[in-house]
């Protein structure tokens with residue numbers, strides 16, 4: 001195969017790639033409105049008892065400064081209101097983790113996020129739940145050092 005043929009092939013490939021990129025570009029600029037961003041949802045408590053309240057606060061930004069409509073929902077429990085950035089949710093009489101969803105709408109785009117509230121169940125505040133042994137080594141240095149010598153120290157390496 002001669003070299004000029006290879007260059008032509010390269011050129012065709014480059015054209016194909018750049019036209020794909022252009023197509024992608026056109027699609028994303030089709031709607032100039034930027035979606036609202038749910039920066040955070042915090043709860044006054046993520047673990048509550050049955051028929052108890054937690055206050056949910058959402059921080060939402062919108063790059064275009066659009067007015068945001070809030071819509072909270074949950075499979076169980078009741079809200080003080082569902083259309084504010086801050087709402088109070090009262091838990092049902094069950095023992096389970098309830099996922100509360102917030103949908104924000106700027107009139108064109110919608111963003112969603114969720115928060116888990118444990119009802120009579122402990123929900124670890126730190127995510128992910130697995131913290132890693134280093135999180136314990138600072139206070140339990142002797143135990144940590146001894147544990148490191150055991151086979152258990154490497155037991156999870158195949159899955160983590």
Ligand code: HEC
Pocket residue numbers: 131135136137138139140
């Ligand atoms: C900020 C320091 C600190 C950190 C970090 C910490 N611990 Fe502890 N831990 C303690 C103290 C203090 C005790 C109580 C020791 C006692 O009563 O003798 C304790 C006790 C324990 C006990 C009971 C030991 C016994 O003999 O009864 C276990 C198990 C334990 N920790 C596991 C962990 C694990 C796992 C982690 C990491 C996820 C961790 N700890 C992180 C300070 C810490």
